[in-house]
Amino acid sequence: MSLLKPFSKLPGLNTANILLVENEEQFQQSLADVLVEETSVTVTVRLAKTLPLPMENDESRPRIDLVVFIMNLSSELSFQSAEASLKYLDPGYFLGKVCFMVTNARNASVPTERLDAVRKLAASLHCPLLFAEDQTPDGATSATERLLTVLKVAAGLVPTTTALYLSNLTRCTLPPDIEQPSFD
């Protein structure tokens, strides 16, 4: 199995590399456009539909600092493909270098069970769960700001803070009632 490993390559100077994984391949494009405009750090954005990544560019691929899984809640397929891609990540990534981003969470047609399932997944992996709005350019901008905060820490560019430390603060927690039985 071709696992993506976090520490097998050397980091670049003042660079941060982010990988956006999304089944629909829409929001990642607008996020990428805003991400590369960052000036204080050189941000390289890689886009993928699912993992595993193709073996051919394994040599030329830089070290990936943060993997973001983007899920659209209105389609079940999105969630399933993100879950299937999780298997191809080296466990070292789950120490703060993976992030889940969810779009379309306020849509009325989304069953609540899907969001709960995403929450449980993020909580069990100790990863942060971000909500984003993909229809307006403002939504992409604000999502990018939050991603950059996490990315800079994950790339080691913020002194005295490591990815693992930040993930302890930002990880998704489950509300205590999520396991309660419901109506009788």
Added chain:
Amino acid sequence: MERPQNSVVRTPPNSTAVQRRSKSKSYRQSYRSCLGAASRLGLTPGLTARRLNSSRRALKSHIITEKVNPDHLALLVKREWRLSYITPLHQFRHTQLKRYSRQLSAFIAAEKQQGVAMEVEGSQSGFRVSFSVVQGLAATDDDAETVLIQPQIFSRPVFAKQDEPQKSVWSGWLTCINGNPEYLQSLPKGFTSLPLFGGSGAEVLTSLVKSWFQQTFDCCFGPLEINHTSLQWLAALWTNCHTESNLQHLKMIWTLPVVPPLQITYTVNPQDAWELWMSVRKDRLEKTEDEEEAGSIDIEEVMRFVQGLKSHFYRHFRLDLSAGNLNQVSTALGSAKFSGKIKISNSRYMITTLTLLTECALLKMPV
């Protein structure tokens, strides 16, 4: 994402916590981890639950014609109702129905005449409203309030003969069947909870009735969509009844978000659907001998049933239906649409279908 607000009145948290611990034991048999995440569904410690039941009693064919007036039943079935939820009604008395019907007729007549300076024709807008109580649909002894009420609005055409039957232009009902007993008991005095409202007929009349209710009983109406999971529940529950009453077909309509949007109508032969459903339930039925257990259906079985249908479709057409939305489920027993329209064609399964819809309404209610 919106969460239901906790209202001021709360059941004391200690007692509910104790209650829940004992309840969770009975659910442990059906616990199965699915895709690495637990599939149990839960309840917020507020008054209303956030999630539907994870396990549900199978549809039983209630012969309710004995208990319920068959005229009322005939009115309920074979019509398409648009659903909405209602917050609890203040000072609603079942004994005052005659007064309510007079008030509502007067209200509708007044609204219709707004803007007309003089009364041109005598009894042209002859709206007559009758409220009636449908006894016998109350499911549990806990909620004495679970009764159906039915206003029907008749209109008398101008040149009607004396003995011509009046045409009903609008009818509706409010109901609460198998509501959450904790919630119903925790309502303050003076409030009746009839969370499910269905109306069919002219949209103008529906909004008039709603505004009258809002003014008289200080309640709020809101549209109720039947969400994706409930539609799947309905598909599974109706398939479960195939031996007792013939389904004739199981038809599902999916929409896929491509450009231009693709709508897929997926019709399944009832015998095949029944065999698929039985194969999903086979493991469950073999393990438990108890009659009670065999009657209840879990959410995982429903999911597996629908997953089986989807993968069959994928094998033939290479289209994964998980990427789309389920919009409508219909069988000979009834049809349900995502937009909140429901039609029950067979009165035998009314109680269980209405139970499911009552739960949806209680969930969607903001109080």
